[in-house]
Amino acid sequence: MSKNTISRRVLLAAGATSAVSLFAGPWKHNRVWAQGAAKPLRIGITADASGMYANSGASDKRGMMMAIAEANERGGVLGRKVEFVHIDTETTAATGSRVAERMISREQCGFLVGAVHSGVANAISQVAQKYGVIYINTNSSSPTEAGQNCHRVKFVFDGNGTNFAKAAVKSAIERFGPDWMLLTNDYVWGHDTAKATKALLAEYGGKVMEEVLIPQGTRDFTSALLKVQQRKPGVISAAIGGDDQKAMRQQVAQLGMGDKPAWINSQQDWDDVYGLPVDNLFGVFGTTWYYRLDLPGVADFVKRYQTMYPETAMRSPGNVFYNGYMSVRELLSAVERAGTTSNIAVIKALEGHKMPARDRMQHFDASIDADTHQVQQTIYLATANRAPKEKDDLFEILSHAKPDDVRDTDSAKLCKLEPYDKTPTFDA
Amino acid sequence: MIDLLPHIINGLTLGLLFALIALGFTLIVGVMEVINLAHGSLFALGAYFALTVIGGGWFSGTPFGAWWLSLPPGLRYVLALAIGPALAGLCGMLLELCLRPTYGKPPLYGLLLTFGAALVVEELIRLVWGTGEQNLALPQAINSAFLLNGMIFSTYRFFAAGFSIVAIAAVWLFLERTSTGAVIKAGAHDSEMVRALGYDLAKLRLLVFGFGAALAGLAGVVMVPIWGLRPHVGVDIVIPAFLIIVIGGVGSFWGAVIAALLVGLAMGITGAYAAAWATMSMYLLLIAVLGFRSRGLLGRKSALEN
Numbered sequence: 001m002s003k004n005t006i007s008r009r010v011l012l013a014a015g016a017t018s019a020v021s022l023f024a025g026p027w028k029h030n031r032v033w034a035q036g037a038a039k040p041l042r043i044g045i046t047a048d049a050s051g052m053y054a055n056s057g058a059s060d061k062r063g064m065m066m067a068i069a070e071a072n073e074r075g076g077v078l079g080r081k082v083e084f085v086h087i088d089t090e091t092t093a094a095t096g097s098r099v100a101e102r103m104i105s106r107e108q109c110g111f112l113v114g115a116v117h118s119g120v121a122n123a124i125s126q127v128a129q130k131y132g133v134i135y136i137n138t139n140s141s142s143p144t145e146a147g148q149n150c151h152r153v154k155f156v157f158d159g160n161g162t163n164f165a166k167a168a169v170k171s172a173i174e175r176f177g178p179d180w181m182l183l184t185n186d187y188v189w190g191h192d193t194a195k196a197t198k199a200l201l202a203e204y205g206g207k208v209m210e211e212v213l214i215p216q217g218t219r220d221f222t223s224a225l226l227k228v229q230q231r232k233p234g235v236i237s238a239a240i241g242g243d244d245q246k247a248m249r250q251q252v253a254q255l256g257m258g259d260k261p262a263w264i265n266s267q268q269d270w271d272d273v274y275g276l277p278v279d280n281l282f283g284v285f286g287t288t289w290y291y292r293l294d295l296p297g298v299a300d301f302v303k304r305y306q307t308m309y310p311e312t313a314m315r316s317p318g319n320v321f322y323n324g325y326m327s328v329r330e331l332l333s334a335v336e337r338a339g340t341t342s343n344i345a346v347i348k349a350l351e352g353h354k355m356p357a358r359d360r361m362q363h364f365d366a367s368i369d370a371d372t373h374q375v376q377q378t379i380y381l382a383t384a385n386r387a388p389k390e391k392d393d394l395f396e397i398l399s400h401a402k403p404d405d406v407r408d409t410d411s412a413k414l415c416k417l418e419p420y421d422k423t424p425t426f427d428a
Numbered sequence: 429m430i431d432l433l434p435h436i437i438n439g440l441t442l443g444l445l446f447a448l449i450a451l452g453f454t455l456i457v458g459v460m461e462v463i464n465l466a467h468g469s470l471f472a473l474g475a476y477f478a479l480t481v482i483g484g485g486w487f488s489g490t491p492f493g494a495w496w497l498s499l500p501p502g503l504r505y506v507l508a509l510a511i512g513p514a515l516a517g518l519c520g521m522l523l524e525l526c527l528r529p530t531y532g533k534p535p536l537y538g539l540l541l542t543f544g545a546a547l548v549v550e551e552l553i554r555l556v557w558g559t560g561e562q563n564l565a566l567p568q569a570i571n572s573a574f575l576l577n578g579m580i581f582s583t584y585r586f587f588a589a590g591f592s593i594v595a596i597a598a599v600w601l602f603l604e605r606t607s608t609g610a611v612i613k614a615g616a617h618d619s620e621m622v623r624a625l626g627y628d629l630a631k632l633r634l635l636v637f638g639f640g641a642a643l644a645g646l647a648g649v650v651m652v653p654i655w656g657l658r659p660h661v662g663v664d665i666v667i668p669a670f671l672i673i674v675i676g677g678v679g680s681f682w683g684a685v686i687a688a689l690l691v692g693l694a695m696g697i698t699g700a701y702a703a704a705w706a707t708m709s710m711y712l713l714l715i716a717v718l719g720f721r722s723r724g725l726l727g728r729k730s731a732l733e734n
Contacts, residue, residue: 213704223699254582256573313558
C-alpha cells in the first residue's frame with residue numbers, strides 16, 4: 001500500500017472526531033440537565049492561592065465553601081444547587097482581571113466572590129461591573145474599595161483601614177504621645193490606610209515624624225527598624241500586609257522592639273500570625289472577629305469549621321475565614337429574599353440590609369451601607385494574649401467599637417455608585 | 429541627619445547572607461553552566477527539613493518524638509544545620525539526574541526543567557508541611573539582641589553573618605586546597621580534558637550539583653529565622669541570587685561574594701534614606717555594573733554566551 005493513501009481506520013477515526021466536534025464543539029462546554037432539574041447556581045471564587053496572600057486566600061475560600069455546603073444542605077437556593085469554581089488570582093491585579101473575565105464568559109459564573117489584596121479586588125470589580133455580575137469583596141480592606149473604586153455590583157464585607165485607625169488612633173495618642181512614625185506598604189491598601197491614620201493624627205493632635213514606604217516583597221526590615229530607633233517615635237503605625245508583615249514581625253521580635261515603641265497595626269489577619277510565637281504578636285491591632293468571642297453561636301461555628309476541615313493545620317477559624325463565610329451566606333440569603341437571581345433585584349436586596357449581631361456573632365448589629373456598599377460592623381481592638389486558655393488563644397480582645405463610631409465618612413464622599421440603568425442586567 | 433554607621437553594618441551583614449545564598453547558585457552555573465531556577469526550592473527544602481529535625485516532625489506525639497524534644501534545643505539546632513542541607517543536597521542530586529538529557533542542548537532546556545522543578549517542589553512543600561507560616565525555633569543563646577553604638581542589633585543576624593563567613597571560607601578552601609576542588613574547577617574550564625584524564629564527568633557533575641544544593645539548603649536554614657518560612661520562600665531568594673551572580677560575573681566565586689556585599693550595602697544604605705528604593709537599588713546596581721563591565725565584576729566568557 002502506498003504511504004500516501006489514507007487507511008480506513010484513520011478515515012473512520014476522523015469521521016468520528018468530526019461528528020463529536022459538531023455535536024459538542026471543541027470550545028463550548030455543554031451541560032445537559034436531567035428533565036425538571038434546575039440549573040445550578042455557580043459562584044466564581046476569586047481567591048489567591050499563590051503570592052503574598054496565598055495563605056489568607058486559602059482561608060477565604062474555605063469560609064465560602066462552608067457557606068455553600070450549608071446552603072446545599074438546606075436544599076440550595078431557590079431550589080437550585082450551589083456550585084463553585086475556583087481559579088487562583090495569584091495576588092496579582094492583572095490575573096484578577098483575567099480570572100474574572102474567564103469566570104463570567106467561559107465558566108458561566110453568576111456571582112464572583114473573594115479578595116484579600118485591594119489591587120486585585122479593584123481589578124475584578126471593574127470586570128464585574130462591565131458585565132453586571134455581582135462581586136463580593138470579602139477581605140480586602142483598603143478604604144478605596146468602598147470609596148473612589150466603589151461599584152454598583154461590588155459589596156465590601158471587611159472593615160477598612162479607616163475603621164481600624166478610628167478605633168485605635170485617639171486612645172494611642174493619649175496613651176503613648178503625639179510623635180508617630182508610619183511604616184507603609186507601598187501599594188494602594190498601605191497608602192490609603194496611612195492616609196486615614198494621618199488624617200486622624202491631625203484631628204487628634206498627633207504628628208507624623210516620618211513615613212517609611214516599604215516596597216511589597218520586602219524581606220529585610222532592618223534598615224527601617226534602625227531608622228525607627230534613630231528617630232525614637234512614641235508610636236509606630238504599621239500598614240504592612242501578608243508575608244511582608246510576617247517577616248517584619250520576626251525581625252522586630254528578634255530586636256526586642258515589640259514593647260517599645262508602641263505598635264499600632266491597622267488590621268491583623270489571623271492567617272498572618274497563626275503559628276507564630278507570642279513574641280512576634282506585638283502591639284495593638286484591629287480585627288472584625290475572634291474565635292473566642294463570648295457570644296452565642298461562636299462555639300458552634302468553630303465546631304462546624306473543625307468538623308468540615310479536620311485536616312487543616314489552622315485548627316481555629318480566623319477573621320478571613322469568617323468574612324468569606326459571612327459574605328457568601330449573606331449573598332445567598334439576598335438571592336432568597338429577592339426571589340430571583342436577576343442582578344438588580346439582588347443588589348437591592350443587599351443594599352441597606354441589616355444583619356442582627358446575633359446572626360453575625362458580633363457585639364453590635366451590622367448593616368450594608370446603601371451608598372457605599374461597605375458592611376458597617378463592630379470593630380475589635382486586640383493585642384497578644386499573654387495568658388492563653390489554649391494553644392490557639394493568641395488574641396486578647398481589648399475593646400469593641402460600634403459601627404457608627406468608626407464609620408469611614410471620607411471614603412463615602414468619594415464613592416459614586418453607577419446608576420441602576422447604567423449597570424448591565426445579568427441573570428445568574 | 430541620620431547616623432550612617434548602623435546602616436553600613438546592617439548592609440554588610442545582609443550582604444554576607446546574600447553571599448551564602450548565591451554561593452551554591454554560582455557554583456552550579458560556573459561548573460555546569462546550568463541556570464538552576466530551582467535553587468530557591470532547594471533553599472526552602474533545606475529549611476523545611478531543618479524544621480522537621482528541630483520540631484520532631486511526624487514523630488511528634490510518639491514516644492520517640494517526646495524523647496527527641498527532650499534533647500537540648502541547641503543540639504537539635506546543630507543537627508538541623510547538618511541534616512537539612514544534607515537532604516537538600518540529595519534532592520539536588522536527584523534534580524541533576526533529571527537534568528542529564530538536557531546536557532549539550534541550548535541552555536533554555538535546563539532553564540525550563542529547573543523552573544518546572546521549582547513549581548513541583550513548592551506544591552510538594554504545601555502537601556507535606558502545609559501552606560501556613562512556620563517558625564524555625566532558635567536556641568536562646570543566639571536569639572536575642574545587643575547594643576552597638578547606641579543601637580539595638582539582632583544577635584542572630586550577626587551569628588548568621590559570621591556563619592556565612594565561615595561557610596564562604598570553607599567552600600573556598602575546598603575548591604582551592606583539595607584535589608576534588610581542583611577537578612571541579614578544571615571541569616568548569618575544560619571538561620573534555622578532565623574526561624581525557626580519566627575522571628568520571630557524570631559523577632563530578634552529580635557531586636557539584638549536590639554540593640551546590642546543600643549550600644542552598646544551608647542558606648535556607650540560616651536565613652528563614654530572619655525572613656520566615658512559608659512554601660514560596662524560595663521564590664523570594666531566586667531573584668537576588670540571580671542578580672548577584674550576574675553582577676559578580678557568571679561562575680566567579682569572589683565575584684559573587686563581592687557582588688553580594690555590594691547589594692547588601694546598597695540595600696542597607698538606600699533603606700536609610702529612601703526605603704521605597706531599597707529593593708530597586710539591586711537592579712540599579714546591576715545596570716550600573718553591566719554598563720561598564722558586560723560580564724559582571726569578575727566574569728569571564730561563558731558557554732552560556734554561545
